[in-house]
Amino acid sequence: MNVLEISNLTKAFGGLKALERISLSVQPGEILGIIGPNGSGKTTLFNCITGFLPFDSGSVIFDGQNIQGKRPHQIVNLGLTRTWQLVKPFFGMRVIEAMMVPSFSKRARSSHFSKKDEKENVTGILRDMGLGEKLWQEVDNLSQGELRLLDISRALVTCPKILLLDEPFSGLSHKETENISRVVRNLNSQGFTVVIIEHRLRELMKLVQKVVVINFGQKIAEGAPEQIVQEPEVIEAYLGKRRLKIGVA
Amino acid sequence: MNLLKRLAPFTQNQSPFGLLILLAMAVYPPISDNLFYIEIIKLAAIYAIFAMSWDILTGYTHEVNFGFAFFIGGAGYLSGILSSLLSVSLYLAIPIAALAAGVSGIFIGYLTLRLKGPYFAMATLAFASILYKLSFIFYEITGGEEGISGLDTFTDDPTKDFYVVWGAMVAIYFVLSLYARSKHGIILKAIRADEDATQSAGINTAYYKIEAFAISGFMAGIGGGVFTHSQMHIGPTMLSGYLSVIVVLLAMIGGMGTIVGPLLGAICLSIVNESLRIVEEYRIIIYTGLLILFIYLAPDGLINLKFIKGSRLLSFIFMGDRKPT
Amino acid sequence: MEILIIGTVRGALYSLIAVGFVLIFSVGGILNLAHGTYYMLGAYLTYIFYTFVFGMGGINLLLISAILSVLSVGIIACLVYYILLRPHIQSLLYVMVMTLALALFVGEVMSLLFGVSGTRVPSLIEGSMSIGGVKVINQQLILIPITALILPALWYFLKKTKMGQGVDAVAQQRTGAILMGVSVETATLITSGLSASLAALAGALIAPVSSVVPEMWLFPLIKAFAIAILGGIGSLAGSVIASFVIGYAEILGSFLISEQLTELVALVVIILVLVFKPSGIMGYKLR
Numbered sequence: 001m002n003v004l005e006i007s008n009l010t011k012a013f014g015g016l017k018a019l020e021r022i023s024l025s026v027q028p029g030e031i032l033g034i035i036g037p038n039g040s041g042k043t044t045l046f047n048c049i050t051g052f053l054p055f056d057s058g059s060v061i062f063d064g065q066n067i068q069g070k071r072p073h074q075i076v077n078l079g080l081t082r083t084w085q086l087v088k089p090f091f092g093m094r095v096i097e098a099m100m101v102p103s104f105s106k107r108a109r110s111s112h113f114s115k116k117d118e119k120e121n122v123t124g125i126l127r128d129m130g131l132g133e134k135l136w137q138e139v140d141n142l143s144q145g146e147l148r149l150l151d152i153s154r155a156l157v158t159c160p161k162i163l164l165l166d167e168p169f170s171g172l173s174h175k176e177t178e179n180i181s182r183v184v185r186n187l188n189s190q191g192f193t194v195v196i197i198e199h200r201l202r203e204l205m206k207l208v209q210k211v212v213v214i215n216f217g218q219k220i221a222e223g224a225p226e227q228i229v230q231e232p233e234v235i236e237a238y239l240g241k242r243r244l245k246i247g248v249a
Numbered sequence: 250m251n252l253l254k255r256l257a258p259f260t261q262n263q264s265p266f267g268l269l270i271l272l273a274m275a276v277y278p279p280i281s282d283n284l285f286y287i288e289i290i291k292l293a294a295i296y297a298i299f300a301m302s303w304d305i306l307t308g309y310t311h312e313v314n315f316g317f318a319f320f321i322g323g324a325g326y327l328s329g330i331l332s333s334l335l336s337v338s339l340y341l342a343i344p345i346a347a348l349a350a351g352v353s354g355i356f357i358g359y360l361t362l363r364l365k366g367p368y369f370a371m372a373t374l375a376f377a378s379i380l381y382k383l384s385f386i387f388y389e390i391t392g393g394e395e396g397i398s399g400l401d402t403f404t405d406d407p408t409k410d411f412y413v414v415w416g417a418m419v420a421i422y423f424v425l426s427l428y429a430r431s432k433h434g435i436i437l438k439a440i441r442a443d444e445d446a447t448q449s450a451g452i453n454t455a456y457y458k459i460e461a462f463a464i465s466g467f468m469a470g471i472g473g474g475v476f477t478h479s480q481m482h483i484g485p486t487m488l489s490g491y492l493s494v495i496v497v498l499l500a501m502i503g504g505m506g507t508i509v510g511p512l513l514g515a516i517c518l519s520i521v522n523e524s525l526r527i528v529e530e531y532r533i534i535i536y537t538g539l540l541i542l543f544i545y546l547a548p549d550g551l552i553n554l555k556f557i558k559g560s561r562l563l564s565f566i567f568m569g570d571r572k573p574t
Numbered sequence: 575m576e577i578l579i580i581g582t583v584r585g586a587l588y589s590l591i592a593v594g595f596v597l598i599f600s601v602g603g604i605l606n607l608a609h610g611t612y613y614m615l616g617a618y619l620t621y622i623f624y625t626f627v628f629g630m631g632g633i634n635l636l637l638i639s640a641i642l643s644v645l646s647v648g649i650i651a652c653l654v655y656y657i658l659l660r661p662h663i664q665s666l667l668y669v670m671v672m673t674l675a676l677a678l679f680v681g682e683v684m685s686l687l688f689g690v691s692g693t694r695v696p697s698l699i700e701g702s703m704s705i706g707g708v709k710v711i712n713q714q715l716i717l718i719p720i721t722a723l724i725l726p727a728l729w730y731f732l733k734k735t736k737m738g739q740g741v742d743a744v745a746q747q748r749t750g751a752i753l754m755g756v757s758v759e760t761a762t763l764i765t766s767g768l769s770a771s772l773a774a775l776a777g778a779l780i781a782p783v784s785s786v787v788p789e790m791w792l793f794p795l796i797k798a799f800a801i802a803i804l805g806g807i808g809s810l811a812g813s814v815i816a817s818f819v820i821g822y823a824e825i826l827g828s829f830l831i832s833e834q835l836t837e838l839v840a841l842v843v844i845i846l847v848l849v850f851k852p853s854g855i856m857g858y859k860l861r
Contacts, residue, residue, distance in 0.1 A: 076451035088446035090439050101439045104432045105451025158451045313667050360849050366666055367605045368848055371799055375844040378796060382838055494674050537679045548668045
């Protein structure tokens with residue numbers, strides 16, 4: 001069974017169709033990339049899936065359950081977690097405190113036996129992410145790359161079945177991007193299903209197994225990375241009629 | 250051994266400075282026989298209750314409650330009315346009034362869930378103003394301009410009364426401090442930083458916001474009830490915008506978001522206020538002027554001053570912050 | 575008929591007050607809780623200038639007092655903005671607390687200087703007229719033509735003059751205005767003065783026929799709130815319309831129900847609108 005099944009999702013803002021009959025499926029254990037030019041509706045798609053934005057028609061089935069109308073925190077507690085395009089740090093707290101927040105969710109609390117277990121889980125996640133040294137740092141003092149890792153770490157605390165990452169590479173240096181890619185690959189090898197929206201195509205294509213392309217709220221292509229970059233509609237969507245060489249290897 | 254373990258959460262991470270203040274207040278009456286000053290400190294303790302209760306909501310969510318007099322005066326009047334009209338014992342009237350305040354907190358919290366910033370502030374101000382107006386419209390029950398007088402105090406001895414009030418303040422201080430350090434406080438701070446991200450962490454933010462409102466209201470209600478019976482009188486000033494602003498100022502000058510800050514602010518400034526009675530005619534003007542000056546100079550409050558936060562030692566003394574080795 | 579006229583007078587009065595309140599919020603992001611105080615100072619300063627500076631020397635001097643009062647309040651507002659508000663303007667809490675504390679402070683000062691029962695200011699135009707069989711006090715009536723002059727003048731200022739357009743730009747699209755080189759601080763400074771002057775004008779005009787007491791700053795403030803929320807923060811036209819709506823609603827209320835309950839009207843409006851439609855009737859969408 002597909003872990004996430006989106007059918008004919010439509011969302012309009014007044015007269016503007018942000019999403020038009022989008023359908024896509026995510027298989028368990030895969031890494032799916034969603035790409036498309038600015039304003040194509042990618043983040044709107046995430047917002048609809050995660051309950052932050054109500055949609056007009058269509059359906060979103062997660063793990064066999066219809067999640068339309070559910071509030072964001074309820075969806076998280078079913079196992080679908082997301083990160084945001086702009087990092088959302090919990091300023092005014094320490095890293096360890098920030099990590100405790102998701103551990104208070106119903107889902108996290110029901111998956112561990114004691115507070116001590118939870119503390120170990122959280123510190124373990126931070127260590128795996130490379131933030132082990134930063135446990136007691138104020139969030140305000142972290143670098144952009146570290147904040148991104150913190151966002152992903154917080155997402156992991158909720159024991160998600162599927163992780164939606166919105167432009168995880170944005171604003172990062174090359175090295176930091178490689179770090180995040182490595183982290184995602186690790187997670188995937190542990191069984192996490194990951195869906196990534198990205199703009200940095202070079203890095204993304206190396207990471208994902210399947211790509212969906214969205215333009216003007218519609219899905220215009222779907223397939224393996226190597227195929228997608230050859231599709232004329234895709235190239236046209238990004239660049240008009242000129243061609244672009246996108247390295248894949 | 251077991252008892253010590255259970256006491257641990259109460260003693261760990263407490264602010265030494267805060268404890269010092271509480272202790273200092275407790276030892277004052279035996280040392281000094283001056284009833285006048287004991288009354289002043291008693292009143293200061295009540296304002297501390299107000300300020301701390303306000304802080305648990307606004308200090309930790311940064312949504313400004315500008316109509317706090319609603320809970321204080323509302324509960325005060327309810328307690329006064331129950332005592333004077335229905336002859337309810339004050340030991341029953343005060344908790345009932347506080348409960349009513351807490352329930353109103355749930356109600357108002359729910360209504361204002363989606364409001365942010367200035368809109369939230371305006372709404373809370375409006376609620377308080379409505380209650381203020383109602384107290385004049387229903388003057389038969391509330392005594393209108395004059396309020397309700399001749400209420401019972403707790404005991405016959407002013408010093409014992411002082412300790413009752415002190416006891417209430419200490420209890421509320423510990424309850425709120427623990428609440429603030431518990432998961433509830435952490436979640437509120439997260440909501441303050443970023444509500445969307447907190448929801449993305451699987452937290453039902455609406456619940457925690459409403460809960461904080463209710464607790465804030467309940468504690469304020471206790472303060473209001475205690476005020477009414479310790480002063481033996483309740484009047485429309487306790488529902489006024491002036492009271493709401495004073496509470497905000499006391500908490501802000503002390504340092505929002507810390508519980509200790511408002512305690513400090515309320516105690517010090519209330520003492521200043523009462524000490525100014527020697528120039529009664531100009532007292533309110535001087536007092537308000539001082540508050541304006543303080544807010545201008547230290548808008549984040551005294552406890553939150555940079556030099557305190559920056560220093561590990563001072564951080565520990567004032568906030569009880571301890572980093573593990 | 576009486577309702578119509580008095581309602582119009584009230585609407586005119588409220589619109590002078592509310593427009594300033596909405597303007598300073600859209601331009602400077604300042605929720606000015608001292609706005610009612612500027613209204614009050616308009617009245618009190620007229621009295622002060624007339625009585626102490628001009629020794630109550632006749633209608634012309636009364637007029638000059640009123641004008642001086644309006645100008646002084648404008649200057650005071652600019653100073654308040656520049657010295658007290660500007661340093662910490664990014665904190666809404668600070669601005670609200672500071673302005674409200676100032677309002678209370680000034681109220682207390684007035685109470686100390688002139689007592690709780692207030693003072694009397696003579697009318698600029700004595701007597702009354704009969705319109706449609708209803709006796710109307712002239713002093714109240716002049717609000718209508720004055721407002722009818724001032725509001726379009728304001729509109730002209732904002733839309734047609736260079737300075738005004740800058741202010742308007744900041745109100746509508748702050749970032750865009752900054753990118754175009756408009757100084758937000760200057761715009762806010764000008765608007766502070768302008769907004770306060772409008773309120774002071776209202777206060778000066780209504781002083782002869784209303785009670786000039788130290789608490790007179792509170793209700794206009796609450797009504798300005800209600801109007802701003804009803805008409806939508808950010809929309810001047812909306813505020814004007816809402817001012818009249820509330821003016822008429824109050825008069826109707828006092829006729830049909832009771833005088834006291836009409837005060838509640840504004841407050842209940844605030845809550846109902848906030849809870850059910852936070853962006854008001856014509857205002858911009860709440861982010």
